[in-house]
Amino acid sequence: MLKKLFQSFRFPLRRAAHPRSTPQVLGSRQHSVNRSSISRNAVMVVERLQKAGYQAYAVGGCVRDLLLELPPKDFDVATSATPEQVRAEFRNARIIGRRFRLVHVHFGREIIEVATFRAGHGADDAEEDSNRAAHHESGRILRDNVYGTLEDDAQRRDFTINALYYDPVTERILDYTHGVPDIRNRLVRLIGDPRQRYQEDPVRMLRAVRFAAKLDFDIEKHSAAPIRELAPLLRDIPAARLFEEVLKLFLAGRAERTFELLLHYDLFAPLFPATAQALKENPEYTGTLIRQALINTDERIRLGKPVTPAFLLAALLWPALPARVLQQQERGLPPIPAMQEAAHDLIAEQCRRIAVPKRFTLPIREIWDMQERLPRRQGKRADLLLENPRFRAGYDFLLLRESAGEETGGLGDWWTRYQEVDDSTRRTMIRDLSKEDGGAAPRKRRRSPRKRRPASQSGGSDD
Incomplete structure (x- = not known):
């Protein structure tokens, strides 16, 4: 399936020890993504932003899925323009979000999600105003509106397979994190230190499982190692957000595989504690x-x-x-x-x-x-x-x-x-x-007719 992707381009089998400062660039002959496979509206958004002087690319899951010859669910755009600058370019745009501010550009029923390049941040950030990231004491990110460069944006994304940038104008793919080799090797790999990245957002553990199940990939061993220990951090995630994640986990067409991975990494119990207890007490019936x-x-x-x-x-x-x-x-x-x-x-x-x-x-x-x-x-x-x-x-x-x-x-x-x-x-x-033992439902008890009380005891008046 990926023959064309790799037939004219060689990749190192192991990741570099340090993040790349320049991307691996794949020309149109070195990958299988075709401009015609990209949503026309997404292409239009990218082209208009580039003409306005900004950097802009199709990014993330849509690039990954096209490399795997899968139909993308939606098309996202990453840009150097701020949300306000994006909105100024499109009358049909609306800024959404607080923890992570985005722009939705509406084209009828299709929405193109546009995100400004974000920068990375450490757990010891001291400044916490509207333009900085705020952290929970556990390390979880509460706000994430630290804008940065394209390179910064690639390094702060969650998984290497989601950090690929496609320019429909030049038809090139930019890969800062060795995501293309990980697609070849069918690996879900976190960018950066896995423990810190999970502490920043514990939902990444669920996302790792979801992508592994959906794509039939393995979770890379270093990315998998801290999951069982950190699984209890999911209890700190807002219940409303976890509901949306659960729907994504079980309604992507690989629910059975997802369940097995959740059990394997001890992630099921933080989501369904009562059912996890039933699994311990009666594993055969509950599991079946x-x-x-x-x-x-x-x-x-x-x-x-x-x-x-x-x-x-x-x-x-x-x-x-x-x-x-x-x-x-x-x-x-x-x-x-x-x-x-x-x-x-x-x-x-x-x-x-x-x-x-x-x-x-x-x-x-x-x-x-x-x-x-x-x-x-x-x-x-x-x-x-x-x-x-x-x-x-x-x-x-x-x-x-x-x-x-x-x-x-x-x-x-x-x-x-x-x-x-x-x-x-x-x-x-x-x-x-009625002829079968146990087949009939319990018969209702009939109430005895109430006896009429004598008038002298009714409490009424004789007047």
């Missing part, structure tokens, strides 16, 4: 259920089918739920209220770690709630459940539980057949339930 859910997710993405984060999160959290439901039942709650109470507590606990929005937590609870309702099929209940808008998700979740080895007494097969047969056969299936 989660892996099957992730395999199903990857297959749906491969086929271009929609994937709802609610179903995926319901599967990731489910193994921690049954024990909590049992605790609620031991306190005297009936099965459905016990499920609802346990679900509320588990989701609230999870949201303190990953801020799952209400638009997802509500369907998660409904999917779980359906697991208590699906066994209750007597009378009109089965037909009412079929009409429930969450029935399909609840039914699919039931099949997922069964595929993980959970015993449900053939409940999945029953519901599968019930959806396929005519009304007459459905009535027969309902009648047959």
Whole structure:
């Protein structure tokens, strides 16, 4: 796949001991990126900025993906122009961000993200005004608006494979960090000292896993070495940011591989502590259920089918739920209220770690709630459940539980057949339930008719 990229250009097998002060330059005959593969809007942004006297390049993931002959998800631009200068060049531009100020240039539905070259910074920065980087006591960067040169920008990026700059005007690639050899060797390598870079932003550990899974790369050994020790730093990351990272991890089409890497590097527990505990207590069932859910997710993405984060999160959290439901039942709650109470507590606990929005937590609870309702099929209940808008998700979740080895007494097969047969056969299936041990739902207690109290005891007046 990368034959053209390397057939006329030789690279050192090992990285230089010090950062490069001049880039390795690949001409148009030395790489496989074609100008026509770049978004026309991104090319236009680069050309206009260059004509205005600024440096500008397509950068990052789009260059990496094109070298790997993958379709880029989006196109980013890096420039020497400040955000205000970029906005002055484009009427359709808007400055966003606080921790990292960017410009979004809008072209209908496409947004070209433009970032000013940033400079590196050490953990001992003393000055902390609006133009400097601010650090948390752990080393995490709180603000990152230190502008610099193109070389500075390359050295402060996270991974070598994301620090490649493509000029669509000259069709050259600039490589300051030996990113092209790392693409050849299929390695995810941090730029700079791995420990310091992870401390600056612990989310880089998740990004390393995401790129390794997505691209089928390995994490370079020095970049991998500190991850297990530093994994607890993820607890300091805002819960809202972690939710976005989790979606990227599991909705990129390589969710199963991502899960294995998260477990390998001890990164899963900081994200899903209750599920990690369930994995320790019941590894076979928990691991099988989660892996099957992730395999199903990857297959749906491969086929271009929609994937709802609610179903995926319901599967990731489910193994921690049954024990909590049992605790609620031991306190005297009936099965459905016990499920609802346990679900509320588990989701609230999870949201303190990953801020799952209400638009997802509500369907998660409904999917779980359906697991208590699906066994209750007597009378009109089965037909009412079929009409429930969450029935399909609840039914699919039931099949997922069964595929993980959970015993449900053939409940999945029953519901599968019930959806396929005519009304007459459905009535027969309902009648047959009462003949099966354990098939019938508990009968409601009938209330005794209230006796009418004598008028003399009613508290009323005779007047």
